[in-house]
Amino acid sequence: LTKLSNLTADYRARDAAHHIHAFSDMKALNAEGSRVIVRAEGSWIYDSDGNRILDGMAGLWCVNIGHGRKEIADAIQRQMADLSYYNTFFKTTHPPAIALSETLARLAPPQFNHVFYVGSGSEANDTVIRMVRHYWASLGKPGKSVIIARNNAYHGSTMGGASLGGMKSMHSQGGLPIPGIHHIAQPYWFGEGGDATPEEFGVQAARELEKAIEAIGEENIGAFIAEPIQGAGGVIIPPSTYWPEIARILKDREILLVADEVITGFGRTGNWFGSETFGIAADLMPIAKGLSSGYLPIGGVMVSDKVSDVLIGPGGEFHHGFTYGAHPVAAAAALENLRIIEDEKLVDRVRDDIGPYLQAGWKALGEHPLVGEARMTGLMGALELVPNKPSRQQKFPDTGKVGTIARDFSFKNGLVMRAVRDSLILSPPLTLSHDEADQLLAIAKTTLDDTY
Ligand code: PLP
Secondary structure, rough: OHHHHHHHHHHHHHHHHOOOOOOHHHHHHHHOOOEEEEEEEOOOEEEEOOOOEEEOOOHHHHOOOOOOOHHHHHHHHHHHOOOOOOOEEEEEEEEHHHHHHHHHHHHOOEEEEEEEEEEHHHHHHHHHHHHHHHHHOOOOOOOOOOEEEOOOOOOOOOOHHHHOOHHHHOOOOOOOOOOOEEEEOOHHHHOOOOOHHHHHHHHHEEEEEEEHHHHHOOOEEEEEEEEOEOOOOOOOOOOOOOOHHHHHHHHHOEEEEEEEOOOOOOOOOOOOOOOHOOOOOEEEOOOOOHHHHOOOOOEEEEEEHHHHHHOOOOOOOOOOOOOEEEEEEHHHHHHHHHHHHHHOOOOHHHHHHHHHHHHHHHHHHHHOOOEEEEEEEEEEEEEEEEEOOOOOOOOOOOOHHHHHHHHHHHHHHHHHEEEEEEEEEEOOOOOOOHHHHHHHHHHHHHHHHHOO
């Protein structure tokens, strides 16, 4: 044990000396010391002190098939030996890109038959901004450049992605958002629904889009972008009326619909894509994360026939691309990952088996005196922590403090959950076993008791 704690202390000191972490207050982090994760297998991660912790976040919502799959390592190794790098710029291509595009066209909703590759979800959303504007310009309507997005959305950390995102904390650094992005309300009934029923509030929140269109003018708007379920914003599952009302508003209007499926894609909500779960007929679909289960970085924008007909026709050359888009080894990892999801029927499993099982236990946590709402779709859930159970509008005075305390208890108890404001967020691997689900729920319960 002394040996292990010396090892951890050594890692921490070296990390603090040279590493600036993402989304971290470095002074506070260095005072406390990083958690050093050294190994992972299935649903479990292992830290440098020898603790085994259930990965309730599947890494960062991405390790859909679980950690440490040898099949992926083998596929990567094979591809490395054949072609470790080439790109698909300037009239070239390679077999993994060809096969992956074919597979994605088969798995995605029927309107999607093309994909543009990038290295991450942020790059996918930057691509969306340029692609939407290029699409309308190619149709002789360059004025249609405004993109409507939502408060508290997360679309990435690049200038474009963070501008589409609606995180005030991000906009406050680096001069964001960039021009031409307009934000409207989010369908967050628990936090913002007031006295309305969820169904009433869903319609109300969707009509913010209609109001924005009327104020800005359809002739100036290129697209509306939204996550089917807001993930990093706090697993905000829209009321059942929200997406149908969005569809009504966009019907017969010349505005592209972009469903950011970076989290909700590849089985997370119990269908291949969240768009299917909510009946969303999108024109563009950014994807990443579960595309490769995070084994290697790869993302893309799925392009519907409506858009690809223009890009491939009058659009001409799209002056856009990333050195590591369609990276052959990442594409080979993604292909093997999709094969595993298909062969092991993980999407069906989320819809019919482990999904309903975990949801039932999770909803039961809603009875806890600290929980104002327990919600989950597929394997994506949140527990809203409240100071006064019957009154959901009442918040803790120092927002985020209780959530952070609960998250830290959870980690100590052996389960990774994430804190968003004063809620706990869950998004485990789709391979989670029933036994692991039981352990997860027991730790979540203990964590709530510890926090209460
Ligand atoms: N879009 C959504 C919905 C996301 O949740 C994320 C990341 O969490 C991104 C985009 C950005 O993806 P990346 O971190 O791969 O750039």
